Amino acid sequence: MTDPQIERKLIEIMRIINESDRPVGARIIADELRNRGYNLGERAVRYHLRILDERGFTEKHGYTGRSITLKGKEELEEALIGDRLDFVITRIEDLIYRTDYDPVKKQGNVIVNVSYVDKDDFEKTAGLMRSAIDYSISPRVGIFEEDSEDIFVPTGKVGIATVCSITFDGILLRHGIPVKPNFGGILSVENNEPVVFKDLISYRGTSIDPIKIFLMRQSTSVTGLLQSGFGTILANMRSIPQSAVENASLLFQQLHESDIGGLLAMDNESGNVLGAPVDVGMSGIVVSVGVNALAVVEEYGIDVTTRPVSTIMDYGTMKPL
Amino acid sequence: MTDPQIERKLIEIMRIINESDRPVGARIIADELRNRGYNLGERAVRYHLRILDERGFTEKHGYTGRSITLKGKEELEEALIGDRLDFVITRIEDLIYRTDYDPVKKQGNVIVNVSYVDKDDFEKTAGLMRSAIDYSISPRVGIFEEDSEDIFVPTGKVGIATVCSITFDGILLRHGIPVKPNFGGILSVENNEPVVFKDLISYRGTSIDPIKIFLMRQSTSVTGLLQSGFGTILANMRSIPQSAVENASLLFQQLHESDIGGLLAMDNESGNVLGAPVDVGMSGIVVSVGVNALAVVEEYGIDVTTRPVSTIMDYGTMKPL
Known part of the structure; x- marks a missing residue:
């Protein structure tokens, strides 16, 4: 079992691929992840995609990108179920933790x-x-x-x-x-x-x-x-x-x-x-x-x-x- | 202090009057109450309106109906505040309690x-x-x-x-x-x-x-x-x-x-x-x-x-x- 932060990112990547009606590349996944509050570069996305491929949750279609497998769909349904409802607050708390604006130095x-x-x-x-x-x-x-x-x-x-x-x-x-x-x-x-x-x-x-x-x-x-x-x-x-x-x-x-x-x-x-x-x-x-x-x-x-x-x-x- | 069920109805009647831009009569209040899941006849509404008048929360304009007073507005803001958030579930639970359909007799x-x-x-x-x-x-x-x-x-x-x-x-x-x-x-x-x-x-x-x-x-x-x-x-x-x-x-x-x-x-x-x-x-x-x-x-x-x-x-x- 890997670290829960990585698991959460893997799930989010699977959700993005699953929501698309065609194979999705790392660049688009990185952009969409950023919109959802995850700051992962393309290279980091590729690393996560390899883990998903290895687990049989996604599959690669040449250069066009990844699609989700049936096994991946099942995993998505089961995974993190208990905390889906807390997804909003968890994401917000993650961003709260990453805020570092200093009102005296006026930077951050x-x-x-x-x-x-x-x-x-x-x-x-x-x-x-x-x-x-x-x-x-x-x-x-x-x-x-x-x-x-x-x-x-x-x-x-x-x-x-x-x-x-x-x-x-x-x-x-x-x-x-x-x-x-x-x-x-x-x-x-x-x-x-x-x-x-x-x-x-x-x-x-x-x-x-x-x-x-x-x-x-x-x-x-x-x-x-x-x-x-x-x-x-x-x-x-x-x-x-x-x-x-x-x-x-x-x-x-x-x-x-x-x-x-x-x-x-x-x-x-x-x-x-x-x-x-x-x-x-x-x-x-x-x-x-x-x-x-x-x-x-x-x-x-x-x-x-x-x-x-x-x-x-x-x-x-x-x-x- | 009257019974909480009556207090709840009084608040709901005040909300209805407050939401209207003109004085509201008992008939319209009864209709709107029914839409919100309270089954109060016109006569019962009049009884509640008299309580509100006595408390100075509403005032009567001849036959055209009631409007809310400043004191009533303040009361509305303060009243039942803690349970406003539970308003949906409380109303649902009230209706659940009043459901009496009998699947064997097929009536209710x-x-x-x-x-x-x-x-x-x-x-x-x-x-x-x-x-x-x-x-x-x-x-x-x-x-x-x-x-x-x-x-x-x-x-x-x-x-x-x-x-x-x-x-x-x-x-x-x-x-x-x-x-x-x-x-x-x-x-x-x-x-x-x-x-x-x-x-x-x-x-x-x-x-x-x-x-x-x-x-x-x-x-x-x-x-x-x-x-x-x-x-x-x-x-x-x-x-x-x-x-x-x-x-x-x-x-x-x-x-x-x-x-x-x-x-x-x-x-x-x-x-x-x-x-x-x-x-x-x-x-x-x-x-x-x-x-x-x-x-x-x-x-x-x-x-x-x-x-x-x-x-x-x-x-x-x-x-x-």
Whole structure:
């Protein structure tokens, strides 16, 4: 039995091959893995593919790539079954662990969401995103063209990386504050003040990212909010020990100097924060999510595909939109 | 402090009033409550409204109806906060408790989903539903016109009640078998055989019904399945003690004589069933959901609104489509 991290990557590679209707090469697998938050180069993918071939789970078709075997399909169905449901949270925790942005030195990696729009829609998209920047995490974004080597961008599209709110969890953890993402949800805002979560989905017990679910349901009204001060945005909630609130506040202040914001509420009491339940002894922190800037783009009818909590990125390479 | 069941109904009535942009009368509230699984007559609603008036949470505007007060809005935000997240499962458990269909006497109530389509689309809808009946629970449905007194039907629409898979949970419980709905999900079918859950969402830890989430994401491919034997359907999974499997099997056989089916898997082993995790000592039961027949209608581009696990209905009043 090999190491569980390798097993997880092998499974993910098999899933990618299985989802394709034709043989898939290492390059495409590496790109898709990066989209799913695994940073494996082509060479590393080839190494993993050889293991899969040896186990009889995949087979090679000359230079065109690999396809999955019947044995591979069976393995895929059986493998990691118990933790498929925890797949979202496990992947998020992996990214949290890899976040190392230092708010004092102002350098390091943040977690980003990656969205794709048609090239032709990019100017309009950028304008709309700028209008909604107050409800996202940071005005700084990464823009990637088709030929990018950092982020896989489909033909005819532009990739837009926005800072993901889960970055806070990574920074809190780096500073010794135990933190767990609890819920993603839809938050009502009245007179520009966050009021209460209308709907919530736990980060545990789902195989689909809660924010992705709400994005697909198009349940936000960021446009209304920008116009009238009343609307709904996407937000998420995590909890930390109450004794850590002071240190956490300090970190949020420091992050402001790096243009990283989005804090909506941090209560020093148990019970609830903006309607989301908080365990005894814990304090809930609600943060607007980076993809609100993309939610407004979708509300305008522009076709956007967003992968929340996508990968990590050097914040220094991201520029104001 | 009044009884929690009454408090829950008061909150739900406040939510309905709060969601409306004009004052709402008792009749409309009663209709909407029924859609949400609460069977309160107009008279009972008036009784609850008087309590809300006395507490200063609602106010009466002559004959036009009630609106919510600022105090009521605040109450709504604070009230039942901890259990909002369990709202879906609590409502489902309430309906499970009220299911009393007897497979031997062949009489009693089942749980139904309610869907709405335009009158003009009804014939087409009925045809499509018939084609997918093998992936639902029962060929018997309830059809309701605008003037129905049983189910609220918006103007220009037809209401279609389909037997909900949660009915099984109610019948198992009535027969002394402890049962809990665990997950709703998307199930892959190959060569007409159910293979594995592709995605799962727990019935706990969400304020939106998992099946509704999957319906809105239009993640099924029932059409493909009907054509080629390969596709994806909606299904859910519950678990019972392993020692109860024999009795449960007998019940499922008896229910077949009432045209109630849809069982996809019942494993006598722990670990997993079709990829959904099952606790030690428990046995997982996977059932296709009644709204698959509506999923195929949506796949054809017909506009359908579905409320899964809507209310209970006398099975004797439901007829083959």
